[in-house]
Amino acid sequence: MAPIGVQAIYHNDKELGSAEIAASLGIPYIHSTAATSSIEEVASANGSGHRWFQLYWPKDNELTKSLLSRAKENGYEVLVVTLDTWTLAWRPSDLDNGYVPFMKGVGTQNGFSDPVFQEKYRRTAGKEIEDDVVAASSAWNADLFSSQGDRHTWEDIAFLRxxxxxxxxLKGIQHVDDALMAVRSGVQGIVVSNHGGRQVDGAIASLEVLPEIVDAVGDKLAVLFDSGIRTGSDIVKALCLGAKAVLVGRPWVYGLGIAGKKGAQDVLLGLLADLDLTLGLAGLQGVQDCKRAVLRKVAYGGDVHSAY
Known part of the structure; x- marks a missing residue:
């Protein structure tokens, strides 16, 4: 389950319901830094499930260390670092509606519950978070998403290690050169992703670059795939092109919005059934049979890029 922030805007079950059903289905749950439930709350809801922590990497090293420490203490097994959202993109629909929930203290729960952030805000603002939620939200978001000042570099990966x-x-890789830099930085995996198309208008589809990234890195790290998975055949295609696993986001969030955690669970059960049926109908005995030779790329007239 891909990291999805601000889940309370879809349903009151929010991240707690999502983490609960992930555990029941045996699917790893990735908890977003931009969540409406804290690291500790989600760990409790997820129980004995497999949970990973997605990091929007703060500029403040002490704050970063605190988030990582809390995640480790609460049984999160893998750290997923988002690289493509060091600042928020130009999002016209959000701007048209004046809709930025982060600025109202929605999706800031991991920050507001963090002892290092609490002390930092108390020291710099001279008041408590609850005294001025909007100002506290601005302070938290500035550490995560502000374009001001220096951002992290490849050399900073050593700090995380x-x-x-x-x-x-590392999530948000779309270029072979960056994939090779990830290998050199000593991480264990990457997620080929364009952030669901939300960061750079006109960015290439993740599937376009997946096979060349897989070929470039070989078995030096695990390649996962994100952005656009909607059906069982989508999963099969990504696995055949070399992904070890896929991340699914929007579909189960639609289910969450319609019927809470039960809706999200039904979507995932349907997706798993679709995957199983697709494998069988394609003559594959399991995901281990997903090889590139299974695929055929068919070019249609509408597929020709106008710039060519």
Missing amino acids: NHWDGPIV
């Missing part, structure tokens, strides 16, 4: 003793996965 020093403060996280589990696998590290």
Whole structure:
């Protein structure tokens, strides 16, 4: 289950319901930094399930260390670092509606519950978070998403390795050169992703670059795939092109919005059934049979890019 922030805007079950059903289905749940439930609350809801923590990487090293420490103490197994959203993109529909829930303290729960952020805000603002939620939200978001000042570099990955003793996965890779840099940085995996098309208008589809990235990195790290998975055949295609696993986002969130955690569960059950049937109908005995030779790329007239 891909990291999805601000789930309370879809349903009151929010991240707690999503984490609960992930555990019941045996699917790893990735908890977003931009969540409406805290690291600790989601760990409790997920129980004995497999949970990963997605990091929007703060500029403040002490704050980063605190988030990582909380995740480790609460049984999160893998660190997923988002690279493509160090600042929020130009999103006209959000701007048209004046809709940025982060600025009203929605999706800031991991920050507001963090002792390092609490002390930092108390020291710099001279008041408590609850005294001025809007100002506290601005302070939290500035550390995560502001375009001001220096951002993290490849060399900073060493800091994460020093403060996280589990696998590290870099999310948002769309170029072979960056995939090779990830190998050199010593991480254990990458997620080929364009952030669901929400960051760069006109960015290439993740599936277009997946096979060449897989060929470039070989078995040096695990390649996962994200952005656009909607059906069982989508999963099969990504696996055949070399992905070890896929992340699914929007479909189960639609289910969450319609019927809470039960809706999200039904979507995932349907997707798993679709995957199973697709494998069988294609003559494949399991995901281990998903090889590139299974696929045929068919070019249609409408597929020709106008710039060619």
